[in-house]
Amino acid sequence: MLLVFLIYLPLTILIPSSSGLATLSVPIMAQPLGQFAGVSGALVVTAFQSACGLVNIITPTAAVVMGALALGHVPYDRWVKYVWKLILYFLLLTMAFLIVGALLG
Numbered sequence: 001m002l003l004v005f006l007i008y009l010p011l012t013i014l015i016p017s018s019s020g021l022a023t024l025s026v027p028i029m030a031q032p033l034g035q036f037a038g039v040s041g042a043l044v045v046t047a048f049q050s051a052c053g054l055v056n057i058i059t060p061t062a063a064v065v066m067g068a069l070a071l072g073h074v075p076y077d078r079w080v081k082y083v084w085k086l087i088l089y090f091l092l093l094t095m096a097f098l099i100v101g102a103l104l105g
Contacts, residue, residue: 001039001047001102002095004029008051016061018052043101050094058087 008025015021026048030041056062060076069079 001037001043001098004033004037004044005047005051005095005098008048009055012052012055013059013061016056016059016063018049018056021052022048039102040105043098046101047098050098054087054090054094057090058083 007029008021011021011025012018015024026045029048030044034041034044056065058065058080060066065079066076069076
């Protein structure tokens with residue numbers, strides 16, 4: 001399950017649209033790979049959505065992030081320095097929840 005989450009992290013940077021990424025990858029990840037790994041499709045979707053949410057908070061390819069930073073006159077490097085600890089905390093928390101979800105079935 002963590003492998004699916006770690007695959008979605010760079011994919012979200014390349015394809016910042018969550019609906020576009022879902023259309024591209026969920027049919028491949030949820031059914032064949034999820035069933036092969038023995039996890040439910042719901043857990044694969046949870047990994048997908050968690051990765052999208054986490055990356056879209058910080059990625060410079062997300063229009064909302066860059067637009068909000070421009071409106072607030074906040075440079076991107078200052079934003080990254082401010083939120084990196086929070087992003088790391090969310091990353092570890094999400095991975096823990098995904099492990100628990102995979103263990104519970």
